[in-house]
Amino acid sequence: KINSERLWNTLHETCEWGAAHRYGENPTDTGMARLTLNDDDARVRRWFAAEVQTLGCSLSVDQMGNMFAQQPGRLKSSAPMIAMGSHFDTQPRGGRYDGILGMMAALEVLRTMKESGFQTNYNVGVVNWTNEEGARFPKSMCASGVWAGAIPIQQAWDLRDIHDPNVTLRSELERHGYLGDIACSSNPETGYPLGAHFELHIEQGPILPGNGRSIGVVRGAQGYRWLTLTVHGKDAHTGTTPFSARQDPLLASSRMIAASHDIAKKHDALASTGIIRVPSNASTNTVSSQVTFTLDIRHPQDSVVHAVQDECLKAFEAIALQDGKGVSFDWTLDTDSPAVKFDDNCVASIQAAADYLVGRDQSMLMTSGAGHDTVYTSKHCPSAMIFVPCRDGVSHHPTEYCSPQDCALGTQALLEAVVHYDQF
Amino acid sequence: KINSERLWNTLHETCEWGAAHRYGENPTDTGMARLTLNDDDARVRRWFAAEVQTLGCSLSVDQMGNMFAQQPGRLKSSAPMIAMGSHFDTQPRGGRYDGILGMMAALEVLRTMKESGFQTNYNVGVVNWTNEEGARFPKSMCASGVWAGAIPIQQAWDLRDIHDPNVTLRSELERHGYLGDIACSSNPETGYPLGAHFELHIEQGPILPGNGRSIGVVRGAQGYRWLTLTVHGKDAHTGTTPFSARQDPLLASSRMIAASHDIAKKHDALASTGIIRVPSNASTNTVSSQVTFTLDIRHPQDSVVHAVQDECLKAFEAIALQDGKGVSFDWTLDTDSPAVKFDDNCVASIQAAADYLVGRDQSMLMTSGAGHDTVYTSKHCPSAMIFVPCRDGVSHHPTEYCSPQDCALGTQALLEAVVHYDQF
């Protein structure tokens, strides 16, 4: 049985490195700003390295700074380890649980095994994946993507700090000594293959709390595509230009955003616009010349994601002609993350853990709405995830919160699932 | 007859002070960035002061830096002068004609009168109104508004440079020696009353070119109201948050912008959004917490402006409840500029000039879509405006263009109208 207090204390102690955005009186009432490979991320990495070595683990670092801690199994098998992985980096206005809980839970599982003298059959271990958030170096699930062969390493290395173009991901790896010497790959010859990958994560949404469930057995992740649309019109004086003479990109963008929502809703999918930008010299009495907005389309089936995209673009073409003299638009596909189905045996191990700990009516099978490192690992090893509820579904926000009970329950489920899978 | 070449040359020579944003090969293929009371605005002011004194005018400067040049009439009457006024300041990405043409035309009228030994019955003169654009110190038609008693002088003096809060309009008046000693008022005891106010201006819209007319006889200006709306929702992950659990202010704002357009169209009015802003830390996969947008409503009848505003706000209330868990919004009224009807006699003088110069089928009666200094002067003296076409209706843009022929025609019309009114 894991030690709930030790888990909680270790999590909050290590959140000293990167604590930010205080919102309450208690010492832990802050969010986090531990951006990938900043000094605080380097501190928590060094602490983690020392900690797993104390537990008797071997530690390997690959060329993306991914950290692999491995504890030998009873059978002395050379099979790749069963990994528990997540990430230490956070959003700039992030919370104390996203990624961090998964790392601390994995460490607590190792500590519990060591303390109770329990040894798995096969090697087990922990992975810290670099730059999951993609907040400082703008590509999310970046280093698990390189490991999975989905992102070329040079492209990842070349990512620039969004605020300082002189700093790259590679230059920061070098500065902190985290440019390891093994290939960032699942290739057994050159890289670091895994036998399985389990990740505990907060749900980051309202489904578990809304259904009163305490464990989510995550059997896959929905597909998503990110588009950036740019609508071109023409500057015009709002007082002197009749509607019929206008080419108004902001009016067109507004109609497009509303249409994308209505189309997605019809398909039971999601379509969301997070960013919209007009030029910085926009003014109240000038029709803007250009508007840019993002579109994030999601559904558990790729065919639906594509159908929503196609219908949106068709609707946008009609909207572009609708008002005044019309506008033009172009778009780019920034991210294409197809839907993923996790491994049946990993899911079964998690379901067995959930059944044992809380029973069927306290857990639920679900599909992850967000991308996670496990989406990439699943392409090269059996993988699955455990979700625990976070308060009001709030995440990527300083007030993100997961109760000590839910942190402990998720960690216990992670231990049970890994042990179950190891025996299987 | 005015000297068309002198007019054109003087206009472009003085545009050396503030020329910016080159777009073509010719020396005059640039826009302007002569922001109120910057060094270039001070240069053109000093040049103008010297020029009118050479012509034998007396020059007065009031406490807002408005410059009044006066040429004595034949009758030695003490009646306030008939003024031709406009402004030397420009938008940050403005053109060479907005305001500047009106000033240069007025000067050319004085030069022509002097040259041909023609004297009006009553005093005539030119006014340069400070900070018409409101681009650097954010209140448009600022100093004519103070003169008309519509804007308190302290409020105008306290306006801060939008990029440097340490600089105020008053501190810049002092720096350049343009904080005059007469009151900025139409009060005959303390200020500078006017007998009439004529302004030549480019139309800044597509109506004259669209109708193939060369002179607009402007009989009034439409009313307008500027609102800023702020829509409040809640940050949420776009992948993990079902539509039903969202409070999405950008979706609501989009529906509001589209609705305001449709409502205005129904009333034959205008409603336009020039600015929309999401917080700077917005991201593709986060529903924004807050969105701000502007709304500019216009119509020649104030009752219609109010009806459109009321219908929009009612529609916005319904939209706020429409999607997911709903959003809230609040709004401020930033500008309220009621419709203005210009003086019948001034309009008749302009119509007579147009009839004489181009005939009825080359001119048209119209209502100004934009605000101008003449909107404020009309509250305290008989006033009206002349419009000439600008290419494609483009204004507030470096490529703004008015042909030498149209500049000359407008200037001749200004002369004829002033002479006509003087005789009347």
Ligand SMILES: NC(=O)NCCC(=O)O
């Ligand atoms: N967990 C998470 O926020 N991943 C980033 C990619 C996504 O938006 O799903």
Ligand SMILES: NC(=O)NCCC(=O)O
């Ligand atoms: N002429 C002009 O652009 N005036 C500013 C106020 C308005 O938008 O009408």
